[in-house]
Amino acid sequence: xxxxxxxxxxxxxxxxxxxxxxxxxxxxxxxxxxxxxxxxxxxxxxxxxxxxxxxxxxxxxxxxxxxxxxxxxxxxxxxxxxxxxxxxxxxxxxxxxxxxxxx
Amino acid sequence: xxxxxxxxxxxxxxxxxxxxxxxxxxxxxxxxxxxxxxxxxxxxxxxxxxxxxxxxxxxxxxxxxxxxxxxxxxxxxxxxxxxxxxxxxxxxxxxxxxxxxxxxxxxxxxxxxxxxxxxxxxxxxxxxxxxxxxxxxxxxxxxxxxxxxxxxxxxxxxxxxxxxxxxxxxxxxxxxxxxxxxxxxxxxxxxxxxxxxxxxxxxxxxxxxxxxxxxxxxxxxxxxxxxxxxxxxxxxxxxxxxxxxxxxxxxxxxxxxxx
Numbered sequence: 220x221x222x223x224x225x226x227x228x229x230x231x232x233x234x235x236x237x238x239x240x241x242x243x244x245x246x247x248x249x250x251x252x253x254x255x256x257x258x259x260x261x262x263x264x265x266x267x268x269x270x271x272x273x274x275x276x277x278x279x280x281x282x283x284x285x286x287x288x289x290x291x292x293x294x295x296x297x298x299x300x301x302x303x304x305x306x307x308x309x310x311x312x313x314x315x316x317x318x319x320x321x322x
Numbered sequence: 323x324x325x326x327x328x329x330x331x332x333x334x335x336x337x338x339x340x341x342x343x344x345x346x347x348x349x350x351x352x353x354x355x356x357x358x359x360x361x362x363x364x365x366x367x368x369x370x371x372x373x374x375x376x377x378x379x380x381x382x383x384x385x386x387x388x389x390x391x392x393x394x395x396x397x398x399x400x401x402x403x404x405x406x407x408x409x410x411x412x413x414x415x416x417x418x419x420x421x422x423x424x425x426x427x428x429x430x431x432x433x434x435x436x437x438x439x440x441x442x443x444x445x446x447x448x449x450x451x452x453x454x455x456x457x458x459x460x461x462x463x464x465x466x467x468x469x470x471x472x473x474x475x476x477x478x479x480x481x482x483x484x485x486x487x488x489x490x491x492x493x494x495x496x497x498x499x500x501x502x503x504x505x506x507x508x509x510x511x512x513x514x515x516x517x518x519x520x521x522x523x524x525x526x527x528x529x530x531x532x533x534x535x536x537x538x539x540x541x542x543x544x545x546x547x548x549x550x551x552x553x554x555x556x557x558x559x560x561x562x563x564x565x566x567x568x569x570x571x572x573x574x575x576x577x578x579x580x581x
Contacts, residue, residue, distance in 0.1 A: 260473055268366065
């Protein structure tokens, strides 16, 4: 059985699921929050009740939190170094050629 | 009794009575479920059941408002909800029974939801356009309700030894209250076909849905036996009076109060 289906720690808590909601067709699914649920179907229902009942939501994803691989806080320096010394990585570095419409 | 075009020849009094039944089932069950608010077994279920309760009370508001209009005596949905006594309530007895444990609440809800979704499906094709509109909106909600309660019946039935035992007990105890959902009287016969589905016509489909879920939940459907009745005629269990006392006290103590 997948780790996500096992209770958290030694407690009787249900596993945690991350909830992503989509506001309209084509829009990205955005993280809305999390719910506890014993399985995927109930997680989906709980997500609907907690995050999708009032707003305009057209789609909900639930993902076992245990399935998410995250960067750790100590990674912050090396992992997200903005490379400020490499201005050519930013679009502003490039001049818009004449004749190209600017939006 | 004056028939109108809109009512497809159904006597006003029968339509009023029928709308009260629709409204009262949902008002009483919605109020019962709201007793779980803040007491749910887990936060997510507390929210889920409160949402279902709100949906049902919303549906009741619409049905009772229309009932008041059909009656034509100046009673609005609040007057009908707060200023009628138990004997004037037309809900089935199933919905007024106490919540018991969470499993029992879920079983009661599932037995009702599985019926309600079929009834509303038929009602949304009623010749009475306003009624059909309310039913269409309520049908969408009921489809979610039955999914929620059905999935929980399966998980609790096919859960631990204790959850299985509790839910089986609930099924055995609540089953005798389901006969009322399919019984027809003069009112149902007057409304059948043009406005409402015939109650008995819903039973085979309901039974199929319910028994399928019970089997998946490893639960045993009860044997045929005695069925309670009387709710549609105002003969209620002793529980309805207590429920109404709590639900109505504010409106009755402060008539016309706004908040």
